[in-house]
Structure formats: C-alpha cells, structure tokens
Amino acid sequence: MTDAAIRPAGTGAAPVPAPVHPLDPVTAEEYRAGRDILARAGLLTGQVRFAYYGLEEPPKAEVLAFAPAAGSGSCGAADGGANGAADGGGVGGGPVGAPPDRRLRAFLVNVVTGESTDAILSLRSQKVLSARTLDPRRDGHLPILDQDFALCEEIVHADEGWRAAMARRGLTDVSKIRACPLTAGHYDDPGEDGRRMVRVLAFVQNGKSDLPWAHPVDGVAAYVDLIERKVFRVIDALDLAVPQESGDYDDPAVRGPLRTGLRPIEITQPDGPSFTLDGQTLGWQGWSMRIGFDAREGLSLHQISLDGRPVVYRASIPEMVVPYGDPSPTRHWQNYFDTGEYLVGKWVNSLERGCDCLGEIAYLPATITDGDGEPREVGNAICIHEEDFGMLWKHTDIFTGSVQARRQRRLVVSFFTTVGNYDYGFYWYFYLDGTIECEIKLTGVVFTSAYPGPGYPYAAEVAPGLGAPVHQHLFSARLDMMVDGLANAVEEVDIVPGPAGPGNPQGNALLQRVTRLVSESQAARDVAPERARTWRVVSTEKTNRFGQATAFTLWPEAAPTLLASPGSTLYDRARFATHHLWVTRYDPAHRYPAGDYVNQHPGGAGLPQYTAGDASLDGEDVVLWHTFGPAHFPRPEDWPVMPVSRCGFTLKPTGFFSRNPTLDVPPPGCH
Ligand SMILES: [Cu+2]
Numbered sequence: 001m002t003d004a005a006i007r008p009a010g011t012g013a014a015p016v017p018a019p020v021h022p023l024d025p026v027t028a029e030e031y032r033a034g035r036d037i038l039a040r041a042g043l044l045t046g047q048v049r050f051a052y053y054g055l056e057e058p059p060k061a062e063v064l065a066f067a068p069a070a071g072s073g074s075c076g077a078a079d080g081g082a083n084g085a086a087d088g089g090g091v092g093g094g095p096v097g098a099p100p101d102r103r104l105r106a107f108l109v110n111v112v113t114g115e116s117t118d119a120i121l122s123l124r125s126q127k128v129l130s131a132r133t134l135d136p137r138r139d140g141h142l143p144i145l146d147q148d149f150a151l152c153e154e155i156v157h158a159d160e161g162w163r164a165a166m167a168r169r170g171l172t173d174v175s176k177i178r179a180c181p182l183t184a185g186h187y188d189d190p191g192e193d194g195r196r197m198v199r200v201l202a203f204v205q206n207g208k209s210d211l212p213w214a215h216p217v218d219g220v221a222a223y224v225d226l227i228e229r230k231v232f233r234v235i236d237a238l239d240l241a242v243p244q245e246s247g248d249y250d251d252p253a254v255r256g257p258l259r260t261g262l263r264p265i266e267i268t269q270p271d272g273p274s275f276t277l278d279g280q281t282l283g284w285q286g287w288s289m290r291i292g293f294d295a296r297e298g299l300s301l302h303q304i305s306l307d308g309r310p311v312v313y314r315a316s317i318p319e320m321v322v323p324y325g326d327p328s329p330t331r332h333w334q335n336y337f338d339t340g341e342y343l344v345g346k347w348v349n350s351l352e353r354g355c356d357c358l359g360e361i362a363y364l365p366a367t368i369t370d371g372d373g374e375p376r377e378v379g380n381a382i383c384i385h386e387e388d389f390g391m392l393w394k395h396t397d398i399f400t401g402s403v404q405a406r407r408q409r410r411l412v413v414s415f416f417t418t419v420g421n422y423d424y425g426f427y428w429y430f431y432l433d434g435t436i437e438c439e440i441k442l443t444g445v446v447f448t449s450a451y452p453g454p455g456y457p458y459a460a461e462v463a464p465g466l467g468a469p470v471h472q473h474l475f476s477a478r479l480d481m482m483v484d485g486l487a488n489a490v491e492e493v494d495i496v497p498g499p500a501g502p503g504n505p506q507g508n509a510l511l512q513r514v515t516r517l518v519s520e521s522q523a524a525r526d527v528a529p530e531r532a533r534t535w536r537v538v539s540t541e542k543t544n545r546f547g548q549a550t551a552f553t554l555w556p557e558a559a560p561t562l563l564a565s566p567g568s569t570l571y572d573r574a575r576f577a578t579h580h581l582w583v584t585r586y587d588p589a590h591r592y593p594a595g596d597y598v599n600q601h602p603g604g605a606g607l608p609q610y611t612a613g614d615a616s617l618d619g620e621d622v623v624l625w626h627t628f629g630p631a632h633f634p635r636p637e638d639w640p641v642m643p644v645s646r647c648g649f650t651l652k653p654t655g656f657f658s659r660n661p662t663l664d665v666p667p668p669g670c671h
Contacts, residue, residue, distance in 0.1 A: 015123055048108050051108070052295060055292075058100035103120055109142050140598065141597065151229065153178065166202070181200055182199050183198060186602045213445045214243060219238030219240045248640075273359075287304070317426060318591060323471060324471040336419075358385075361384065363384070389407075389408040391405065406665045406666075422444040434656060434661055437651075441645075441646055443643070446632075472563060474627055476594075477628070483539050485542065487540045493553070520583060521611060537554070545658040557628055573602070576627060584610050584625065586622065
C-alpha cells in the first residue's frame with residue numbers, strides 16, 4: 001500500500017483518487033475525505049463518534065462488469081487436458097467497464113443525545129447518499145465504541161452503590177478493580193427499554209502485571225447507561241469469595257522455570273516463496289484472489305479462482321457469538337456477538353515475524369479508524385505465507401514396483417484479533433489439490449467466575465475457587481459462491497445404506513443420496529455425521545468429462561448448533577446459529593447473519609429475514625452461510641492461558657476437475 005498525500009481535513013471538494021480495484025481497502029485519504037463529506041452534511045456536529053467506518057462494497061454485478069472474476073492465470077501451471085473440466089472456461093481479463101462508485105459506510109453515535117445514524121456516502125459525488133436514524137427499540141444499537149472501555153471503569157468507580165457492593169467484599173481500593181464493559185443483549189427488564197447500555201463485571205488486579213481474569217468479583221454486576229454516563233442498576237446477588245491464586249503466566253514464580261531441550265526449527269525457502277502479491281492480488285499455483293480487510297469482519301477474500309475458473313466470489317466470517325451457559329443471576333445475560341457488537345477487525349493484532357509467523361512471510365497492513373473516524377494503519381496485520389503440509393499423495397504399487405510420493409503444500413492467509421479475554425486467529429488455507437480450508441484458532445484467557453463449589457454443573461474449576469463457565473463459540477461463514485460462474489445450485493449429499501431386498505441380499509449396499517435444496521426455506525439444514533453429510537455447490541452450466549456438474553463441496557465438522565432454549569431472547573438474536581447451513585439467493589444487502597445492527601437488537605434480524613421470501617435457489621447466484629464452532633467446557637489445562645483450540649470447515653473440488661489435479665506436482669527434490 002502506498003502512502004498517498006493526505007489533504008488537510010476540511011479543505012477542497014475534489015474527489016480523492018480511487019484505488020485501482022473497486023474492492024481495494026479504503027485508504028487513509030479516503031477515510032478523511034469521507035469524514036469531510038459527513039461533516040459538511042452536518043452529521044458530525046456535537047459529540048459524534050464513529051462506531052464503524054468502512055467500505056460499502058459495490059454490488060457484485062458492478063464489480064464483475066468492471067473487473068471480471070478469476071485470475072489472469074499468471075501463476076502456476078495452466079489447466080491441462082484431462083485435469084480440467086471439458087468446457088470449464090474462466091472469465092479473466094482486466095477492467096472492461098466503468099469503475100463503480102466508491103462508497104463508505106459510517107455508523108455514527110452521538111454520545112450526548114444517543115442518536116445513532118447509519119450513513120452511506122459517495123466519494124465520487126462528494127455526497128451523503130443516505131443517513132438513517134435508528135430506532136433503538138426496534139433496531140437495537142450500534143457497536144461498542146473504543147471509548148466505552150475507559151468510560152465504564154470511570155462510571156462504576158464513581159458510583160456509590162457499586163462501591164458499596166465492593167466494600168462489602170472488603171474491596172475498598174477501587175483503583176485495583178478493572179471494569180469489563182460487556183454487551184447487554186436484549187431483555188425485557190424494566191428500565192432497559194431503548195437505553196444504550198452495557199453490563200459491567202469486575203475483576204481485581206493487584207499490580208500492573210497481575211492477570212485480572214484470575215480474580216473475578218462474582219455476584220455483582222453494574223448496569224451502565226452509556227449516554228447518561230451512570231450506573232442505573234447494581235445487581236448484588238451472591239456472596240462469593242474472590243479467587244486469589246495468581247494467573248500471571250509471565251511471572252516465573254507462577255510459570256516455573258522454562259523447559260529446555262527444544263532445539264531450533266528453521267523454515268527456509270532459499271529461492272523465496274512461490275506466491276506472488278501484487279497490491280491486494282495474491283496468486284499461487286493456479287489460485288488467484290483479492291485480499292480485503294474490514295473493521296467489522298476482519299479479513300475478507302474476494303474473487304477466488306482456480307486455474308482461471310471462478311470458485312468463490314467472496315468469503316468472510318461476518319459474525320460470531322459466544323453464548324455462556326451459566327444461569328447465575330449476575331451473568332445469565334452473557335453472550336457476546338464479537339463481530340457485530342465489538343467488531344473483530346478493529347482489534348486486529350500486528351504480527352511479528354519469527355514469533356507469530358514463521359518462514360518467508362508477506363504482510364499486508366490494515367487501515368482502520370478510531371472513534372473520530374481518524375485512520376490508523378496497523379502494520380503486519382494480514383500474514384501470507386506458504387507451508388509444507390506433509391503428504392499430498394503416495395503409493396507403492398505391488399505389481400509395478402513404482403514408489404511415488406508427493407508433498408502437499410498450502411498457501412496461508414491469516415490474521416489474529418483480541419476481543420476482550422479471547423484471541424482468535426482466522427486462517428484460510430489453499431492447497432495444491434484445490435481444497436480450501438477455513439480454520440479458526442481460539443486462544444487467550446477463558447472468561448472466569450467464582451466457582452461456587454463441587455458439583456456446580458455450569459462451570460469448570462480451573463484454579464482454586466475459580467470457575468470457567470461452559471459456553472459455545474458459534475461462527476458464521478458467508479461464502480458467496482461462484483462455481484464456474486454465477487449459475488449455481490446446492491445439493492445435500494448423504495451416504496446411506498441401500499434398501500434391503502433382492503438387489504442387496506447381504507445388506508452391504510451403500511449409496512449417495514442427493515437432495516437438491518431448491519428454495520431458501522428448504523436449505524436451512526443441519527449436519528448429520530452419521531450420514532457423512534456434505535453440501536455441494538454445483539454449476540448448472542458447466543460439466544466435466546463425465547457430463548456431471550462441476551462442483552465444490554462444503555465439508556462441515558460435527559458440533560452442535562446454538563443450545564440456548566427456543567423462546568429465549570438469545571435464540572431470537574442468534575437465529576443464524578440455530579442451523580449449520582443456510583443458503584440465500586445473492587442480495588447485496590444481505591451481509592450479516594444476525595443483521596446489520598446486532599448490539600441490543602431484539603432479535604429476528606439477518607438470516608431469518610433474508611430467507612423470509614423463500615427465494616428459489618436452483619440455477620441462481622447463491623450464498624452459503626455456515627455455522628460452526630465448538631461447545632467449550634473448559635479444562636484445567638485451559639488456564640491461565642488456553643492452548644489453541646481449532647474449528648473450521650473445508651471446501652473441496654468435486655468433479656471440478658476430471659481427475660487428480662496434482663499429478664503434475666514434481667517429486668520431492670525435483671523442483
Ligand atoms: Cu471457549
């Protein structure tokens with residue numbers, strides 16, 4: 001990314017230069033120009049803060065008209081002969097149409113009046129195109145602001161009722177108490193209607209390096225109005241001792257001496273990596289894609305193609321929710337939508353070579369903005385590298401004596417974010433055999449409580465008197481598919497026993513049962529590991545040499561969907577997580593599975609609304625929404641910092657090629 005000259009804010013009205021590609025990340029100059037446009041429209045008067053600021057991507061048709069999907073085929077071997085689809089031509093080439101308008105979206109919160117506005121502006125026409133004022137009772141609220149963290153601590157520290165609750169526990173030095181602003185959810189409790197609020201739990205920090213999560217002050221919660229800047233309710237329900245054991249994993253007295261015997265592992269690529277990175281365009285072994293980054297979603301991948309053939313138009317993880325399962329009176333409301341309420345991209349880590357990432361690394365920065373809409377570049381935000389991944393294929397033939405083996409590799413595109421106590425790594429892998437994998441790495445510190453005593457079913461004891469409540473992590477992947485073009489359909493594929501009878505006398509018959517999911521209501525589906533259930537996205541236009549539709553198959557993991565009770569407000573707010581699969585017909589407005597405004601939303605937004613029209617899906621431009629992630633009953637080994645736990649899914653070519661596409665991979669040592 002180049003540093004363009006930045007105009008002083010508030011001057012001039014000439015449009016800033018647009019980036020080369022309509023999906024390129026917003027530049028610092030564009031963010032500032034957009035802020036000027038909002039200011040001129042009177043939307044930044046008074047104490048207005050940006051809760052979100054990012055690119056309003058052009059609709060797919062406009063992007064494809066300007067810059068058709070799929071790569072130029074400049075990287076990797078061209079598809080050859082029997083490997084390829086019989087007629088699976090790509091759509092390549094450079095810009096062909098007029099560039100779409102460059103638009104930005106800003107979520108604005110007036111922190112004095114509480115008024116919340118969703119504004120879209122055009123950098124080309126220098127105008128605000130729309131500015132919608134939210135009705136908090138119907139729409140919920142905009143995400144948590146950066147300033148809310150410090151503000152909440154100030155507010156609770158100054159509140160007499162909260163101080164009294166702390167004093168009853170012998171905690172009179174409030175400077176040692178950390179306040180954690182937790183999103184409130186939506187409950188019909190008196191006094192909460194329409195308020196922009198958070199619920200605050202407290203943790204003791206005995207000195208700068210002391211890990212506060214080790215010392216929860218459980219049994220007390222402060223409900224804070226962020227606009228009135230006051231505590232409006234203190235729940236002081238349970239008398240539970242504050243756990244005392246240190247969780248400071250940096251402290252040698254806690255950690256113990258460092259182990260020895262680990263000799264260096266060096267990753268070397270003497271001729272450099274095999275990928276190419278040109279601006280935001282990444283190419284490797286036939287793969288081509290564009291890299292995007294957004295303060296809300298984090299990493300997004302665009303126009304993913306293989307051997308010049310489109311596969312996925314856009315892939316991202318646009319929501320996740322972490323519902324906690326402890327019904328305690330001061331924590332029953334704990335369920336965080338880390339993406340829609342806190343914005344996972346905003347908390348992106350700056351990665352360190354040799355520490356976070358090994359080998360020949362290419363980094364891309366991410367430009368995000370603060371509460372004033374002022375851009376800030378985070379260096380080393382997106383990590384791109386190549387990894388050896390063990391065996392690709394191998395065979396020793398008993399008849400021919402042929403002994404062959406090939407090494408698998410993958411291209412890795414990733415970022416890490418820290419949202420409160422947890423850290424999440426979002427990894428996308430691209431393999432030599434056409435497989436795409438998404439893996440989330442979950443680490444950091446589990447959320448803690450006071451452990452009430454033996455037999456307590458809703459938490460694990462992870463240190464003396466310290467509990468870690470059971471919870472789920474439910475991610476939603478949005479996979480805007482484009483398998484060999486826009487005309488796609490989705491099929492559910494089960495492996496089932498064949499019917500007993502004359503054709504199956506010994507009962508060994510197995511067969512594939514394929515069900516075309518022809519409408520949105522039919523396509524809300526769940527995993528069935530006992531049937532090896534997968535979902536495949538087929539082209540309704542292209543076929544392989546067997547005359548079968550070219551396809552990519554989604555391989556899910558087996559984990560439960562949302563376990564909260566139907567009828568609960570969480571169930572309504574996280575409806576996307578009640579199924580493993582949803583399929584929608586592409587609509588540029590359908591981007592977030594729990595809706596555009598998640599914070600304190602009453603429920604029913606997102607996928608339930610998107611699918612209410614029950615659009616037909618056969619031969620259409622389809623989007624898969626896949627829910628995945630673990631149910632986590634913490635282990636003692638997860639404390640005080642949790643070894644990485646993984647979850648994810650895989651997309652595999654299925655008849656996309658007409659045979660193993662990696663026969664041309666050279667044997668080891670023969671590159
Ligand atoms: Cu967890």
